[in-house]
Amino acid sequence: MVLAERENLLAAGHRACPGCGAAIALRQILRALGRDTIVVSATGCVETFTSPYGMSAWEVPWIHSLFENSASVASGVQAALEFLQEKSSVVVISGDGGTFDIGMGAMSGMFERKQNITYICYDNEAYMNTGVQGSSATPYGSSTTTTPAGRASFGKIQHKKDMPAIALAHDVDYVATASIAYPQDLMKKVAKTKEIYGPKYIQVHTPCTIGWGFDSSKTIEIGKLAVETGLVPIYEVEKGKPMVVKKVKNKKPVMEYLKFQNRYRHLLKGEQKDIADQIQAICDKNIERFGI
Amino acid sequence: MSTISVIEGSMAVAQAVKVCRPGVIAAYPISPQTHIVEFLSQFVADNEMDTKYVRVDAEFSAASAVYGSSATGVRSYTASSSQGLLLMSEVLYAMAGTRLPVVLTGVNRTVSAPITIQPDHQDTMALRDTGLIQLHVESSQEAYATHVQAFKLAEDHDILLPVMVCMDGWILTHSFEPVKLEDQEKVDEFLPPFVPKYRLDTKNPLTYGAYADDEVPEFRLMMHFAQDRAKEKIKKIAREYEAKFGDYFGGLIDTYRCDDAEIIMVAMGSVIGTLKDAVDKLRKENIKVGVLKVRSYRPFPGEEILSAVKGAKMVAVLDKSLSVGQGGPLATDVKAAFASKQAPPVLGCIAGMGGRDMSMTLIREIIEKSQKAIATGETPDTEYIALKRQYLE
Amino acid sequence: MIGAVCKAAGSLQYKTGTWRDNRPEVNDNCNGCGICETFCPDSCITIENKKCIIDYDYCKGCGICANECVRKAIVMREERK
Numbered sequence: 023m024v025l026a027e028r029e030n031l032l033a034a035g036h037r038a039c040p041g042c043g044a045a046i047a048l049r050q051i052l053r054a055l056g057r058d059t060i061v062v063s064a065t066g067c068v069e070t071f072t073s074p075y076g077m078s079a080w081e082v083p084w085i086h087s088l089f090e091n092s093a094s095v096a097s098g099v100q101a102a103l104e105f106l107q108e109k110s111s112v113v114v115i116s117g118d119g120g121t122f123d124i125g126m127g128a129m130s131g132m133f134e135r136k137q138n139i140t141y142i143c144y145d146n147e148a149y150m151n152t153g154v155q156g157s158s159a160t161p162y163g164s165s166t167t168t169t170p171a172g173r174a175s176f177g178k179i180q181h182k183k184d185m186p187a188i189a190l191a192h193d194v195d196y197v198a199t200a201s202i203a204y205p206q207d208l209m210k211k212v213a214k215t216k217e218i219y220g221p222k223y224i225q226v227h228t229p230c231t232i233g234w235g236f237d238s239s240k241t242i243e244i245g246k247l248a249v250e251t252g253l254v255p256i257y258e259v260e261k262g263k264p265m266v267v268k269k270v271k272n273k274k275p276v277m278e279y280l281k282f283q284n285r286y287r288h289l290l291k292g293e294q295k296d297i298a299d300q301i302q303a304i305c306d307k308n309i310e311r312f313g314i
Numbered sequence: 315m316s317t318i319s320v321i322e323g324s325m326a327v328a329q330a331v332k333v334c335r336p337g338v339i340a341a342y343p344i345s346p347q348t349h350i351v352e353f354l355s356q357f358v359a360d361n362e363m364d365t366k367y368v369r370v371d372a373e374f375s376a377a378s379a380v381y382g383s384s385a386t387g388v389r390s391y392t393a394s395s396s397q398g399l400l401l402m403s404e405v406l407y408a409m410a411g412t413r414l415p416v417v418l419t420g421v422n423r424t425v426s427a428p429i430t431i432q433p434d435h436q437d438t439m440a441l442r443d444t445g446l447i448q449l450h451v452e453s454s455q456e457a458y459a460t461h462v463q464a465f466k467l468a469e470d471h472d473i474l475l476p477v478m479v480c481m482d483g484w485i486l487t488h489s490f491e492p493v494k495l496e497d498q499e500k501v502d503e504f505l506p507p508f509v510p511k512y513r514l515d516t517k518n519p520l521t522y523g524a525y526a527d528d529e530v531p532e533f534r535l536m537m538h539f540a541q542d543r544a545k546e547k548i549k550k551i552a553r554e555y556e557a558k559f560g561d562y563f564g565g566l567i568d569t570y571r572c573d574d575a576e577i578i579m580v581a582m583g584s585v586i587g588t589l590k591d592a593v594d595k596l597r598k599e600n601i602k603v604g605v606l607k608v609r610s611y612r613p614f615p616g617e618e619i620l621s622a623v624k625g626a627k628m629v630a631v632l633d634k635s636l637s638v639g640q641g642g643p644l645a646t647d648v649k650a651a652f653a654s655k656q657a658p659p660v661l662g663c664i665a666g667m668g669g670r671d672m673s674m675t676l677i678r679e680i681i682e683k684s685q686k687a688i689a690t691g692e693t694p695d696t697e698y699i700a701l702k703r704q705y706l707e
Numbered sequence: 708m709i710g711a712v713c714k715a716a717g718s719l720q721y722k723t724g725t726w727r728d729n730r731p732e733v734n735d736n737c738n739g740c741g742i743c744e745t746f747c748p749d750s751c752i753t754i755e756n757k758k759c760i761i762d763y764d765y766c767k768g769c770g771i772c773a774n775e776c777v778r779k780a781i782v783m784r785e786e787r788k
């Protein structure tokens with residue numbers, strides 16, 4: 023992999039919260055992609071904090087129109103480039119809400135058409151831009167403003183949707199998960215998409231200080247813990263090759279991860295503590311299923 | 315040499331789009347738009363068009379895809395109808411706001427509920443405030459010409475707005491008429507390749523779809539100014555088309571036997587042909603009637619309409635849709651244009667909704683209601699023509 | 708520009724350094740490894756002559772760099788009371 027030496031394509035002066043994981047993801051993704059890239063984004067935190075009119079942070083061509091259509095806009099961009107016989111990479115960068123929920127139909131359509139587009143979901147596990155409401159990427163037991171913990175609630179009842187599996191079911195050419203806490207792995211995966219013609223899906227775990235409730239200096243630490251506990255499996259599936267999984271030598275109990283975050287605070291004590299055990303069971307299942 | 319063939323209205327549109335050479339087409343099927351996109355798919359499959367056809371998962375994606383391709387600097391086209399147009403509506407606002415010169419065909423069909431596939435103008439009326447330019451056509455031949463004109467209009471750097479060519483579903487899309495098809499070379503002279511003002515290009519990275527807090531009123535107003543400029547452009551392009559191909563269907567409006575008319579019927583779309591025939595009949599009975607076709611609904615040619623009907627005693631405005639809680643949208647606009655000016659009274663007539671046939675009896679009803687209003691000096695706001703009272707509860 | 712299109716990198720006009728409560732300061736332990744640069748969300752670290760340079764015009768003081776530097780070469784100091 024040849025990456026331009028520390029090329030920075032996200033200009034300073036953007037308005038993400040201090041310690042924003044999504045902003046870190048953008049910098050790493052753009053570094054791996056390089057300048058010959060057109061980015062299509064959905065409405066969400068990234069769109070809002072990078073694009074105040076006249077003060078865009080993007081140093082590659084970038085287009086946003088709506089919340090639920092970035093895969094379709096990308097389809098048009100890619101068709102136009104094909105018509106013009108130009109070869110720039112077309113990359114979607116959309117949040118989990120724009121991917122798992124409202125934009126899933128459009129993404130499915132793009133996958134099915136087998137268009138040469140890389141779809142990257144930055145997954146901060148809720149609708150952050152509108153005030154931390156639950157999405158189908160919000161994990162089990164976590165409290166958001168629409169899945170709040172309370173006397174009769176332990177937070178989100180449903181499990182996180184397995185979006186990479188849905189992408190795989192479309193027989194796409196490349197599916198990977200990654201985390202901003204492992205930048206070399208992330209950048210390698212993103213760079214690889216440039217070599218593969220067809221639809222690709224990468225889901226990047228991006229801790230959010232505001233929505234998850236942790237100190238702004240801990241973004242990377244939290245990201246690492248998510249992986250080290252087995253809660254967020256990191257893997258890639260290249261068409262026709264066996265799955266490659268990031269192994270974790272010394273696995274940590276999930277409580278190490280939960281205890282740092284306000285969204286899980288209600289699970290640390292009292293009656294709802296068994297929910298934490300259930301989350302540990304999710305980790306154990308992941309560890310077994312993926313061979314972490 | 316141009317050729318004349320007897321073809322479906324949908325084929326006339328497809329042939330027009332073909333000679334306009336769009337680089338990207340994205341569409342999703344819905345009756346009565348289907349034949350247009352089927353014909354275009356076949357042209358692409360037969361290599362008769364050098365076009366990327368994006369077969370999408372929904373109209374929402376169709377509009378989004380041409381949004382993307384147009385921003386990438388490629389001439390782009392889509393078509394839809396009814397529910398499909400409404401599903402596009404969020405994107406159409408964004409497309410107009412981003413000043414992307416996409417051309418789309420709005421095949422007019424009513425909107426659920428109750429569900430039916432019959433034609434009226436309820437669907438495109440719902441898109442009235444998007445910023446799209448809306449041109450209504452009366453015949454397949456006019457549909458052909460107007461699509462060619464639409465690309466020229468949309469892509470003009472003084473305009474840069476999407477243009478929707480509205481045509482009545484079934485009545486126009488599925489009827490066979492002789493249509494004159496123009497030579498590719500002549501069309502190429504009339505409509506040069508698309509030169510985008512800006513585009514997504516890695517050599518000059520621009521940001522599209524920025525977040526604006528303070529600038530919104532001005533951006534919306536600039537769209538309004540562009541529509542104002544479009545008034546002259548629509549007229550000019552119609553005359554240029556006439557000079558090149560010999561056909562003229564009106565600019566912003568067109569008139570038929572209006573000069574000495576006492577009653578002028580104002581309408582849009584395929585009903586114009588029926589009204590012209592009715593005028594000829596009624597004139598033989600010494601009833602002085604005329605027809606005014608509104609070709610451009612947005613921008614709205616209030617002044618032109620007023621100066622064309624000034625001498626009349628009654629203006630009967632036919633609406634094929636109803637703005638529930640207000641009345642006919644076309645009539646409302648005409649009244650607004652006439653307000654506080656020296657103008658004849660305006661009688662709103664809701665007629666032909668849900669595809670109800672515009673028969674001679676029905677037109678006579680409009681004339682009789684107009685005559686009554688003239689005689690009594692009292693003009694009702696809205697009349698509902700050919701109402702089947704047995705359905706009212 | 709028409710259609711609210713705008714140029715790249717206009718964000719540089721907006722100095723986010725004013726948001727900062729704590730200031731990262733680099734000491735002599737720094738060997739220019741670049742870990743902090745990869746993790747800085749705000750594109751305000753550069754590595755020059757094997758040393759980390761922080762652009763205080765933009766640094767929001769999140770503290771990630773200090774937290775991730777394995778050589779403890781960045782210390783956060785309170786700037787605002």
Ligand SMILES: Cc1ncc(C[n+]2csc(CCOP(=O)(O)OP(=O)(O)O)c2C)c(N)n1
Pocket residue numbers: 044064065066067068089090116117118119120121146147148149150151152157
């Ligand atoms: C059609 C539509 N529905 C709702 C919204 C409001 N909305 C804007 S961003 C957003 C949440 C975005 O969530 P996600 O995709 O996860 O991105 P994040 O903000 O978390 O980065 C919502 C609900 C919208 N803009 N458009």
Ligand code: SF4
Pocket residue numbers: 037038039041042043044045067071146150151229230231232233
């Ligand atoms: S809310 Fe979260 S994702 Fe959004 S800008 Fe702030 S830290 Fe980043």
Ligand code: SF4
Pocket residue numbers: 733736737738739740741742743744754758759775776777778779780781
């Ligand atoms: S991580 Fe520490 S040692 Fe490495 S460049 Fe940054 S400050 Fe210097």
Ligand code: SF4
Pocket residue numbers: 041731746747748749750751752761765766767768769770771772773
């Ligand atoms: S404190 Fe945060 S913003 Fe400032 S240099 Fe360190 S990582 Fe970057």
Ligand SMILES: [Mg+2]
Pocket residue numbers: 117118119145146147148149150
């Ligand atoms: Mg999110």
